[in-house]
Every structure is written in structure tokens, then in C-alpha cells.
Amino acid sequence: MTSETPRNSAVHDSVAAGIPTALADLGALVRIPSIAWPAFDQTALERSADAVAALATSTGVFDRVDVTRSRIPGTDEFGQPAVLATRAARNGRPTVLLYAHHDVQPTGDDDLWETPPFEPTVREGRLYGRGAADDKAGVMVHIAALRALKEIAGDDLSLGVALFIEGEEEYGSRSFGQFLSDNADALRSDVIVVADSGNWDAETPALTVSLRGNARFTLTVRTLDHASHSGMFGGAVPDAFMATVKLLATLWDDDGAVAVDGLLERDAETPPYDEATLRDEAGLPDGVSPVGRGSILSRIWNKPSITITGIDATSVEAASNTLAPEISVVISARVAPGQRAEEAYAAIETHLRAHAPFGAQLTFTDVDCGDPFLVDTSGWAVEAARAALSVGYGVDAVDVGIGGSIPFIADLIEQFPGAQILVTGIEDPHTRAHSPNESLHLATFRRAVLSEALLLENLDSRTI
Structure with missing residues (x-):
């Protein structure tokens, strides 16, 4: 559990001091139009991967940082550039794999954007831009949390860390399974944190425990x-x-x-969620009725x-x-x-x-x-994650299902069956990921960084 210790207290201060730099780095990533679709400039993906690799190196955490690709099974083609950074665990500490992706969705109709999609813009407490939330914010949560952990632990840092930032998640993760196989030893871990999901709302953290396929x-x-x-x-x-x-x-x-x-x-129970909330979060106009039967969240999650x-x-x-x-x-x-x-x-x-x-x-x-995904919530890492989220947000974390899909999680489970998987995120119901005017709630970003830094500090204090 996350408890108040001198190092734990230092995490709060280090994270707070590092947020301005993290947001500046996020803005620089958003400016790179890293779309994996072949119809778009593929050199942007290379620039994006290089930028992420430089950020990983700057943390001072890793023994090795590489930009690498794997072959797409059944073809002679290679997938998009991914970043793989590793450091070995010491003193009996666990290893954590941190996942996010640096590729983004196409922008769609640019006329529907209130500001240019690749020009990060802050207004009313949100950062607007394609990838500002999905999932370059996930990349920066990992980087900012690692920076804070390194600052407080210094040479005493014993946690093993593998950072895997994919470059084709929005384009179907075509080489993902092969990448896991090619880099199995480097990626093998006790805990996997996938920072590519959402929260209950902008103030309430969530741990995703089910995903549709x-x-x-x-x-x-x-x-x-x-x-x-x-x-x-x-x-x-x-x-x-x-x-x-x-x-x-x-x-x-x-x-x-x-x-x-x-x-x-x-067949699974869902929390209360009324039609008014659905209308607000989905943009459903008056007079247009919802579809389906049963509780609203059962229609979305189950x-x-x-x-x-x-x-x-x-x-x-x-x-x-x-x-x-x-x-x-x-x-x-x-x-x-x-x-x-x-x-x-x-x-x-x-x-x-x-x-x-x-x-x-x-x-x-x-x-x-x-395939869909159901989390085994009985492990110690889930308990540690809930505790870190509750402290980081100041509100108890809730377990949620997600109507969307993260198909590669099934590949992670197959390749690393002994790892505990934690699906976290920085999106909220008004993020509009994949849509025009995608945005990141800045206060949520700060809380997400603090929560992950607290989790990593907990893991760095645990012997397995």
C-alpha cells in the first residue's frame, strides 16, 4: 500500500516541480504528426520515435535505449518504429513494463478543429491537439514519473524498468506480437502498466478491469x-x-x-450511470434517443x-x-x-x-x-495501484469497464502469463480521443503522473 514515508513525501514535491517541463515536452510531441497510416508522411513517425527515445535517455534511468522495428508476420514488411528502453532490477526488486504509444489517429476534417490539430493549445484547463491525450500524454506520464523516481532515489534505485512505446497502435499493432517475441527477454516483467485508457471522470481515477474486443x-x-x-x-x-x-x-x-x-x-453489474450523463459525455442531442437495452453501462461495457x-x-x-x-x-x-x-x-x-x-x-x-480482456484483480499489484491512484487523485479509485478495445493486451497475457497487468489512463469523458478537438485535462495529467510515481516508488521498495 502507499504509505507516507520520507521518500513518498519527496515524490509529491518532485512531481510538482517537474510538471511544467513534462507539459512542455508533451507539447513538443504533439507538434509531430505521427500518423502510422501509409498515406501520411512516415518520417514524422521516425521523428516522434527519436523524440521519445531522447526523453527516455534524459531520465537517467535506463541502461539501454533503442528505436527498433519488428517484421509484420506473413510479410516482408517491418512495422513502425517503437522505443524500447531497459534497466535491470537489482537487490531482489521487481521489474515493471511501462507501455504507451506515440502514434496518433488521423485528424479527420481539419475544419472541425477549433485550433490546428498539431499546434498544442491550452484553454480552460485543457490542452488541445491530436495525441494530446491519446496517447502522448500516456508517454509523458511514464517519463515524468520516472524522472521523479530517479530524482528521489538516485543511485539507490533498484526497480527494474522496461519502457515500450509503440508506433502503430492506432494502425492495428500489426507487428506487436512479433515485437514481443523478438524482445521477450527485455520485456519480461512482474507488473505491466498500460497507460492507454480512461478515468471515471476528470477528478475520479479508474483502473480498467474489462475491455471489449x-x-x-x-x-x-x-x-x-x-x-x-x-x-x-x-x-x-x-x-x-x-x-x-x-x-x-x-x-x-x-x-x-x-x-x-x-x-x-x-452478465456483470455496472455502477449507476444515467441518461443525462450519457447525453453530456457522448454529445447526444435532445430528441435523439439512446439505443439498446439494459443499463447504459452494460450496453457499453458488456x-x-x-x-x-x-x-x-x-x-x-x-x-x-x-x-x-x-x-x-x-x-x-x-x-x-x-x-x-x-x-x-x-x-x-x-x-x-x-x-x-x-x-x-x-x-x-x-x-x-x-480479443476482449478481463483483469485478475486479486494480485498485490492491483492493490498497490488502487492505493497510489487514490492518493494521487485524492479520491478512491474505481474499477471500470471500457467499451473500446486494446487488443494487444491479449498478446501481452499470452507472452507473459505471470505478469500482473494494470490498465490506467489519463483520458476523461470529454477528451474526444479519435475525434476533432481532442484534449487533455491538465489537472488529470498532474494527478496521473503523481499516481504513477507513487506506484513506482512502492514497487522500488518491494522485494519479490
């Missing part, structure tokens, strides 16, 4: 060999857009709940969902009186904890094939599956 794929619907005149043949010939709309509508029932046989739900996240079709600007021969859509499903993602994908594919209207031809490509 994901099954993402591209569906192509074809009904014609070529485009035809909608006036000449409309009414007799099914165009691909018509077939796609009818087919996609079968995925949900009239309440908006998923209507696919074979998708499972998890039930499957299906979202259409992209479509290739004629734009409004280019619309013509034409029957479209082929339409492609990206379908993103979230999988309830307790079900394998590949099993969920198979259920969705079976459903779509069974409901294809007018004999439409379906093609499934770019399938990407990641």
Missing part, C-alpha cells in the same frame, strides 16, 4: 457487372447501394441492439456493438443518375468480454451471408480481430 473488416457488396442508368433500369435492377442499405439494416433490431445470432453478452465506420460510394458532389454496381463498407464490431473475437467475426459473416438481399455477391477482406 474488436472484429473489424471490409465488406464489399456487388449486384451489377457495370454501372447502369437509373432511369432506364431502376425499379427492375437492384443497385449495390440499395442492397447494402437493406443488408446493413439487418444487423440491429428496432431498439438499435445488435441482432446477430452468436454474439454473446457478459454487450456487443456494431458500427459502420467507413464507406466507399459516390460522393454527394459527384452524384449522378447511376445504379452503383459495387459498394464497400468498413464494419467495426465490439466484442463482449468472454467471447473470442474470431468467433464473433464468424457469427457476423454468417449473418450477412444469410441476409444478403437479391442474391447480392459479398466479399470479406481486411479482417482484423482482437
Whole structure:
């Protein structure tokens, strides 16, 4: 447990003194447009990785700091640059693996941003910019906490530390499993801290104990060999857009709940969370009703969902009186904890094939599956993390589920089955990660740094 000791008291002072530098470093990272998608400038990812490596070196903690890549399984390509920094444990202390990622989502429509996405801007207690929260703030929580620990422990620091900052989390972590295999000895640890989740709100810390999985794929619907005149043949010939709309509508029932046989739900209690809170945090306007059934948080944490996240079709600007021969859509499903993602994908594919209207031809490509995650909360590291969060925030930590997915956690569990995994974060319900005007609540950042520094100080005092 986190208790008041001379070193523990020094953590508070060291963290407070280091916050201005940490925020300046965060701003510098946000200025680098490190998007892993091939359509974007890939040299930005290299600059971002180099910047993170320099920050890791500056902590004075590590014996070795490298920027490295691993091969993408089944290809001759290598993944995006990751930072791996290590120091060996001493005097019987544990080793902790600290994870975050330095790549970010594309910005989307820049006109929807109130300030430029890669120009960090502070207003009303929040730092705005792409990656300001997800997940360059996670990177800087690790760096700032390590700086504080090194300052107070000096040469007496005995904790083993591996810092792994990934460069392609937003692009599917294509080389993640291979990276773990290639660097298994360097990454092997007793405790893993994944700083890529969220809190209950801006003041209340959370430990994420469940995550939904994901099954993402591209569906192509074809009904014609070529485009035809909608006036000449409309009414007799099914165009691909018509077939796609009818087919996609079968995925949900009239309440908006998923209507696919074979998708499972998890039966677990959820904390109170009312519709007014949902409307505020999600931006749901008056008059637009929520979808699904059951408690709101059960719909987000414990039930499957299906979202259409992209479509290739004629734009409004280019619309013509034409029957479209082929339409492609990206379908993103979230999988309830307790079900394998590949099993969920198979259920969705079976459903779509069974409901294809007018004999439409379906093609499934770019399938990407990641399993859900449930934390074993019985370990000593979970207790230590809860205590550190409660002290760092001044409010007791709560256990939460997350509707989003961090698929690589299943890879971590498989590669390091003996490690205790802690999923923490710096996002709050108004962060708008992945959306325009992403932001970081600055007070939350300070509390997150203090909490992690307290946790690391606790681990550095523990013998295993």
C-alpha cells in the first residue's frame, strides 16, 4: 500500500516541480504528426520515435535505449518504429513494463478543429491537439514519473524498468506480437502498466478491469457487372447501394441492439450511470434517443456493438443518375468480454451471408480481430495501484469497464502469463480521443503522473 514515508513525501514535491517541463515536452510531441497510416508522411513517425527515445535517455534511468522495428508476420514488411528502453532490477526488486504509444489517429476534417490539430493549445484547463491525450500524454506520464523516481532515489534505485512505446497502435499493432517475441527477454516483467485508457471522470481515477474486443473488416457488396442508368433500369435492377442499405439494416433490431445470432453478452453489474450523463459525455442531442437495452453501462461495457465506420460510394458532389454496381463498407464490431473475437467475426459473416438481399455477391477482406480482456484483480499489484491512484487523485479509485478495445493486451497475457497487468489512463469523458478537438485535462495529467510515481516508488521498495 502507499504509505507516507520520507521518500513518498519527496515524490509529491518532485512531481510538482517537474510538471511544467513534462507539459512542455508533451507539447513538443504533439507538434509531430505521427500518423502510422501509409498515406501520411512516415518520417514524422521516425521523428516522434527519436523524440521519445531522447526523453527516455534524459531520465537517467535506463541502461539501454533503442528505436527498433519488428517484421509484420506473413510479410516482408517491418512495422513502425517503437522505443524500447531497459534497466535491470537489482537487490531482489521487481521489474515493471511501462507501455504507451506515440502514434496518433488521423485528424479527420481539419475544419472541425477549433485550433490546428498539431499546434498544442491550452484553454480552460485543457490542452488541445491530436495525441494530446491519446496517447502522448500516456508517454509523458511514464517519463515524468520516472524522472521523479530517479530524482528521489538516485543511485539507490533498484526497480527494474522496461519502457515500450509503440508506433502503430492506432494502425492495428500489426507487428506487436512479433515485437514481443523478438524482445521477450527485455520485456519480461512482474507488473505491466498500460497507460492507454480512461478515468471515471476528470477528478475520479479508474483502473480498467474489462475491455471489449474488436472484429473489424471490409465488406464489399456487388449486384451489377457495370454501372447502369437509373432511369432506364431502376425499379427492375437492384443497385449495390440499395442492397447494402437493406443488408446493413439487418444487423440491429428496432431498439438499435445488435441482432446477430452468436454474439454473446457478459452478465456483470455496472455502477449507476444515467441518461443525462450519457447525453453530456457522448454529445447526444435532445430528441435523439439512446439505443439498446439494459443499463447504459452494460450496453457499453458488456454487450456487443456494431458500427459502420467507413464507406466507399459516390460522393454527394459527384452524384449522378447511376445504379452503383459495387459498394464497400468498413464494419467495426465490439466484442463482449468472454467471447473470442474470431468467433464473433464468424457469427457476423454468417449473418450477412444469410441476409444478403437479391442474391447480392459479398466479399470479406481486411479482417482484423482482437480479443476482449478481463483483469485478475486479486494480485498485490492491483492493490498497490488502487492505493497510489487514490492518493494521487485524492479520491478512491474505481474499477471500470471500457467499451473500446486494446487488443494487444491479449498478446501481452499470452507472452507473459505471470505478469500482473494494470490498465490506467489519463483520458476523461470529454477528451474526444479519435475525434476533432481532442484534449487533455491538465489537472488529470498532474494527478496521473503523481499516481504513477507513487506506484513506482512502492514497487522500488518491494522485494519479490
